[in-house]
Amino acid sequence: PAPAPAAAAPAAAPAPAPTGKVYVVGTDAAYAPFESQNAAGEVEGFDVEVVKAIAGKGGFEVKFVNTPWEGIFKTLDTGERDMVVSAVTITDERKQTMDFSQPYFNAFQLIAVKADSKVAKFDDLKPLKVGVQNGTTGDEVVQKLLGKTSANIKRFESTPLALKELENGGVEAVVDDNGVVQHYIQNNPNAKFKSVTDAGFTPEQYGIAVKKGNAELLAKINGGLAAIKADGSYDAIHMKFFGTKP
Numbered sequence: 001p002a003p004a005p006a007a008a009a010p011a012a013a014p015a016p017a018p019t020g021k022v023y024v025v026g027t028d029a030a031y032a033p034f035e036s037q038n039a040a041g042e043v044e045g046f047d048v049e050v051v052k053a054i055a056g057k058g059g060f061e062v063k064f065v066n067t068p069w070e071g072i073f074k075t076l077d078t079g080e081r082d083m084v085v086s087a088v089t090i091t092d093e094r095k096q097t098m099d100f101s102q103p104y105f106n107a108f109q110l111i112a113v114k115a116d117s118k119v120a121k122f123d124d125l126k127p128l129k130v131g132v133q134n135g136t137t138g139d140e141v142v143q144k145l146l147g148k149t150s151a152n153i154k155r156f157e158s159t160p161l162a163l164k165e166l167e168n169g170g171v172e173a174v175v176d177d178n179g180v181v182q183h184y185i186q187n188n189p190n191a192k193f194k195s196v197t198d199a200g201f202t203p204e205q206y207g208i209a210v211k212k213g214n215a216e217l218l219a220k221i222n223g224g225l226a227a228i229k230a231d232g233s234y235d236a237i238h239m240k241f242f243g244t245k246p
């Protein structure tokens, strides 16, 4: 029989065919505009759209599962989640126990106070009761000012609970990521909050976390992220949620 003709090389790299693999993404969906639950119970937000766009480029699928922040990173080791995408700041400490994608968002801490508060800088929080979401970078920053074991740090399992407590007067300030504080102030005018920034807050970057050593998935994520940054789809999502290009 005649030898089979050599297969023609593809003209351009096609998008990889979907492998049918569905990666489970853990997210604490009480963190608008990054992740929240809509009336139908679906998880939506900036993070969701970024990851879906990445998955589209990488030829894989993702399924978001609302997961409490407390213990969220352990779900990578147990295999309950393949990724954690939850406005997670890349820190040296976290890098010891999980791997991160390239950064996909720049953030910083912001102080939320009542509109009539005299707080003008981070140092002014020293004598005050301050609310944070337990185990976040906001928690770490406030620990540095007030001391790790200070009774004035009030830790909440979610950011909305901390902000509710500020509204009720149980704490006098909340320290949390800028995007979330700004979003809350804009969408809850009756709370009468304002935000206070401080030049001493260090820049933070969000990354997608995977189980330590999962190089295969990390490469797919980083490839997809580079592709959506290159073709403008990342910018379009940023524009949709924040009204600006990154």
Ligand code: ARG
Pocket: 027, 028, 029, 030, 031, 035, 069, 086, 087, 088, 089, 090, 133, 135, 136, 137, 138, 159, 177
């Ligand atoms: N960026 C902060 C951190 O990584 C807060 C993230 C909280 N995310 C959430 N979905 N509650 O510690």
